[in-house]
Amino acid sequence: MITRRDLLAGAAASTAIASAAVPKRPNILFVMVDEMRWDAMGCEKHAVVQTPNLDQFAKEGVRFASSYTVSPVCSPARASVFTGRYQHVHGVVSNGIPASNGEIFLPSVLKHHGYHTAIAGKLHYTPTRFAYGFDQFWSFSSEGPTPEIGYNEYLRKKHGSPAKWPIVPGTCPWPDDPLGRDVGLFQHPKEDFETEWLTDRSVDYLRSRKDKPEPWLLFTSYLKPHSPSVEPEPYFSMYDPKAMPVPKLPPDAAAKRAMQSGQSRRHYVDNEEMMRVMSAKYYGAITHIDHQVGRLFGELKRLGMADNTVVLFTADHGNMLGDRGRWFKGLQYEGSARVPLIWRGPKGSKERGGRVVNKVIENTDLMPTILEAAGLPVPEGVQGRSFLKLAATGRDDKWKDRCFSQLRGGMLLEGTFKLIDNSLDGSGPRELYDLSNDPKEERNLADSPQQRDRVMAMSGQIAEWRKSRPAPARVEGMSAPDYAAISETERTRAVENAPDVRDAAGAERARKGGGRKKR
Numbered sequence: 277m278i279t280r281r282d283l284l285a286g287a288a289a290s291t292a293i294a295s296a297a298v299p300k301r302p303n304i305l306f307v308m309v310d311e312m313r314w315d316a317m318g319c320e321k322h323a324v325v326q327t328p329n330l331d332q333f334a335k336e337g338v339r340f341a342s343s344y345t346v347s348p349v350c351s352p353a354r355a356s357v358f359t360g361r362y363q364h365v366h367g368v369v370s371n372g373i374p375a376s377n378g379e380i381f382l383p384s385v386l387k388h389h390g391y392h393t394a395i396a397g398k399l400h401y402t403p404t405r406f407a408y409g410f411d412q413f414w415s416f417s418s419e420g421p422t423p424e425i426g427y428n429e430y431l432r433k434k435h436g437s438p439a440k441w442p443i444v445p446g447t448c449p450w451p452d453d454p455l456g457r458d459v460g461l462f463q464h465p466k467e468d469f470e471t472e473w474l475t476d477r478s479v480d481y482l483r484s485r486k487d488k489p490e491p492w493l494l495f496t497s498y499l500k501p502h503s504p505s506v507e508p509e510p511y512f513s514m515y516d517p518k519a520m521p522v523p524k525l526p527p528d529a530a531a532k533r534a535m536q537s538g539q540s541r542r543h544y545v546d547n548e549e550m551m552r553v554m555s556a557k558y559y560g561a562i563t564h565i566d567h568q569v570g571r572l573f574g575e576l577k578r579l580g581m582a583d584n585t586v587v588l589f590t591a592d593h594g595n596m597l598g599d600r601g602r603w604f605k606g607l608q609y610e611g612s613a614r615v616p617l618i619w620r621g622p623k624g625s626k627e628r629g630g631r632v633v634n635k636v637i638e639n640t641d642l643m644p645t646i647l648e649a650a651g652l653p654v655p656e657g658v659q660g661r662s663f664l665k666l667a668a669t670g671r672d673d674k675w676k677d678r679c680f681s682q683l684r685g686g687m688l689l690e691g692t693f694k695l696i697d698n699s700l701d702g703s704g705p706r707e708l709y710d711l712s713n714d715p716k717e718e719r720n721l722a723d724s725p726q727q728r729d730r731v732m733a734m735s736g737q738i739a740e741w742r743k744s745r746p747a748p749a750r751v752e753g754m755s756a757p758d759y760a761a762i763s764e765t766e767r768t769r770a771v772e773n774a775p776d777v778r779d780a781a782g783a784e785r786a787r788k789g790g791g792r793k794k795r
């Protein structure tokens with residue numbers, strides 16, 4: 277006779293067998309920094325900056341040496357990372373613009389499949405009140421649903437600080453210059469600096485997930501090395517400005533900067549000393565991040581989580597650092613558009629061993645790669661492609677090996693040639709560079725008769741790419757997130773307040789989600 281105890285024992289055994297048959301999904305530690313150039317690491321043979329933890333991470337994982345952002349400014353780039361879709365498709369065409377209705381982001385997809393999700397740092401989506409799929413939200417500022425536990429509130433409570441970046445008086449050499457005024461020594465102790473605070477929150481989260489049954493996603497998103505050029509010691513004085521490798525300013529740098537007004541002057545530089553000082557602070561910020569990443573990786577290992585965690589490190593875009601007399605981002609040149617990318621799979625995976633992959637990666641490829649690594653389907657409508665095979669083997673005969681990008685104009689990188697179309701309608705003017713022979717993009721070949729066919733063919737590809745506007749991704753059984761339906765009133769208000777919409781045409785484009793056709 278089968279007793280109730282026998283039935284319960286049999287059910288328990290069946291459950292155990294079923295659980296053993298389905299391996300636990302990997303955890304995901306996603307580290308993003310803001311405005312970091314692809315070459316600002318020791319493993320990229322940089323002449324100055326010290327990044328021992330990132331260098332070791334690259335030796336353990338896979339470094340993608342030709343990774344690009346598909347829109348070189350914060351919000352569009354970040355929306356592309358989490359949707360796997362291009363800027364003109366998801367609708368975040370500039371900072372401060374909401375995604376088009378119906379767009380869903382990676383944390384929501386993972387959460388739907390049983391992941392616990394958390395962010396410590398910068399998200400930079402509009403409207404700021406939503407959590408965008410995160411269960412736990414520690415903001416770098418006051419965005420998100422819990423500003424009372426964000427960094428701004430922490431600094432206010434501890435130091436009564438009305439400013440986020442208070443500096444020691446007298447440590448800024450150019451207080452009246454729109455760019456130079458960014459420089460300054462952080463007024464409070466190092467442990468109260470945002471880079472350290474975000475790591476503390478990330479460590480808190482890792483500890484909270486110890487022995488929990490659900491897999492997790494932690495998005496640790498540092499603002500640095502983004503402006504302002506404020507750091508605590510020892511990072512503020514770590515690098516000697518006189519020893520900084522800086523580009524030679526173009527002869528017309530001063531004239532071009534003089535033509536700019538307001539905030540636009542911040543994006544131009546004509547002072548070599550300023551360039552050296554700000555570069556030194558930039559590299560100090562990167563070394564500061566590197567030390568904190570080392571803390572984070574060490575805690576992951578100490579907690580016994582490292583073996584079943586996918587870890588990736590990247591940036592949303594780069595920084596020109598004086599190339600062409602320009603500073604910050606927003607351009608399709610290498611300094612602004614090319615980003616670092618390092619990936620390490622769980623223990624036992626093939627995405628390890630220090631492999632360097634030179635195939636072109638778009639940051640739209642991150643979402644589908646993460647989903648494949650988690651054993652989850654990639655939704656239809658995602659435009660990026662998983663690079664997991666490239667990470668595991670270094671080869672993929674069907675890989676696209678090209679990058680599209682768009683902001684105020686378009687770009688196509690195909691093979692060693694990069695075409696930049698400085699318009700949104702294909703009217704130009706155009707620039708063409710052969711990166712194999714001209715890595716600094718100093719010789720524009722667009723008007724060369726020998727390159728006429730190439731320019732026309734690449735221009736045609738950009739035009740066709742802009743026409744492709746697949747419907748928003750859908751996940752079977754997943755309800756639409758709250759952020760996926762923004763009223764027309766709120767969208768219009770956001771566009772009106774967006775910092776990067778400069779004219780009526782731009783505002784109308786943004787209001788309509790980048791020009792998406794109504795369905």
